[in-house]
Amino acid sequence: MASRSRRRGAELVAALHAAVLAELEEAGLGRLTMEGVARRAGTAKTTLYRRWATPGALLLEAIGAAYPVEEPSPAADDLRGDLIRALELLLEWSRHPSARAVQAILTERHRYPELTAGLQEVFDGAGSRFTATVLRHYARLGHLDPAALTPVVEDLGEALVLKYGIDTGSEPGPDRLAEIVDQAILPAVRAGRVPTGPESE
Incomplete structure (x- = not known):
């Protein structure tokens, strides 16, 4: 799990993209949650919900960013x-x-x-x-x-x-x-x- 930091903007988004991809590999689609991604990224769950409604939406954005x-x-x-x-x-x-x-x-x-x-x-x-x-x-x-x-x-x-x-x-x-x-x-x-x-x- 990453330690909490004051990452913002593109740096934070990149960290969340990496976290959701890593969480998927470990937990699988059926157990992919905002809580798990937030814990792995070392940030608050509310930070994720400000931009993405579901972990699936975050996952799709991470895929698109890496394409x-x-x-x-x-x-x-x-x-x-x-x-x-x-x-x-x-x-x-x-x-x-x-x-x-x-x-x-x-x-x-x-x-x-x-x-x-x-x-x-x-x-x-x-x-x-x-x-x-x-x-x-x-x-x-x-x-x-x-x-x-x-x-x-x-x-x-x-x-x-x-x-x-x-x-x-x-x-x-x-x-x-x-x-x-x-x-x-x-x-x-x-x-x-x-x-x-x-x-x-």
Whole structure:
């Protein structure tokens, strides 16, 4: 349990985000309470209720705050590298407590439909992520045909990373990430490359 301090503003919010994620991992969704989060964060329960009506609302905000944002090459001149970095970012996020919180909610989606709906709102509000962000950036600058960026193509990299984890019980290494990009994503979007556009690789 954290000791009480005079944290305020962003520092306090960050501490409460960390506390609710840690409390979830220890107690589970069914036993997630404001009391437990406040005790872990070393603050008063009333502090939480001033901003969040339920521990679920705090949990969803913590997930949203930790959801990563890609930064593709501004000039869109390294499609392959940007796609690989997007998959690396996915792996980095998968190790974060917020990713495990997402998994906990989705695993019990039928018991917690409101949390599941709230999680979808977090994802919708965040917009596209990972390889979809990269592909849309390149299409916006005229390097790829937007028509080639179907939902299946946008999800391809993430799906193959997930399948690798299910099949092997481990994360794909750098070589496998490069193979996913070279053998799956790039071939899928090359058919829709704008013929007059600059090279994407």
